[in-house]
């Protein structure tokens with residue numbers, strides 16, 4: 172399945188950049204959204220310039236910037252794919268952390284995602300076509316110490332996206348959610364999370380995750396955990412008593 176025009180949030184690095192590259196390679200015009208203008212400009216140049224990509228600089232933790240992106244979705248009928256990928260984690264205990272960093276995760280990972288999903292759903296439902304692709308995390312499956320707010324935001328994204336999938340399914344609009352595990356991007360460094368002790372086999376590349384994510388959007392898969400190992404981990408933790416789930420999650424959170 173190919174898309175005409177896609178908005179990709181968090182396109183300046185990692186999974187979002189990989190999604191934007193794949194979309195552009197398939198002939199989709201991509202609107203690249205993030206804060207870091209020089210990165211977006213250079214990616215747009217690589218993708219073929221203004222014919223193939225548009226740069227939209229936005230801080231998605233700022234209501235005014237989010238409203239501008241929502242307006243783009245409202246007013247441009249060519250946009251048939253909205254990828255809510257921008258997000259970040261702040262590692263550390265709730266007590267002792269800067270409150271701004273904790274609330275900022277809710278602003279970007281949740282508030283922005285809901286606002287842009289709402290704009291996309293409103294624009295696409297009357298057309299009976301289009302897709303919303305939301306990036307969650309395996310972290311959303313378990314309550315994780317030192318990532319309490321991040322894990323909760325991703326639990327929200329997974330739940331919200333599946334509800335929206337059910338609401339829009341009969342009307343022809345796709346809603347897919349992916350919940351990646353450890354993926355080699357800038358995420359861990361930015362989160363101040365020491366991932367150095369994690370074995371190589373736990374990791375996926377951003378490109379692997381991007382391919383699975385776009386396949387999920389095209390096939391309208393409500394929720395996909397990328398990779399056999401992540402699927403197995405999630406599947407084996409889900410039936411356990413919550414006290415045991417918390418102990419396992421703590422091994423990754425500390």
Ligand SMILES: NC(=O)c1ccc[n+]([C@@H]2O[C@H](COP(=O)([O-])OP(=O)(O)OC[C@H]3O[C@@H](n4cnc5c(N)ncnc54)[C@H](OP(=O)(O)O)[C@@H]3O)[C@@H](O)[C@H]2O)c1
Pocket residue numbers: 180181182183184185186187204205206207229230231232256257258259260279306307308309350351352353354355356357358359361377
């Ligand atoms: N990497 C992992 O292990 C992993 C696992 C599960 C889920 N995820 C999820 O995957 C998504 C992408 O993360 P990634 O791994 O690709 O990490 P990344 O390399 O750090 O990329 C994050 C992207 O989000 C953008 N972003 C962050 N805050 C923003 C803000 N306030 N306004 C606008 N853009 C903002 C960043 O752009 P600027 O800094 O230029 O604004 C960047 O493009 C996130 O939702 C993350 O939660 C990642």
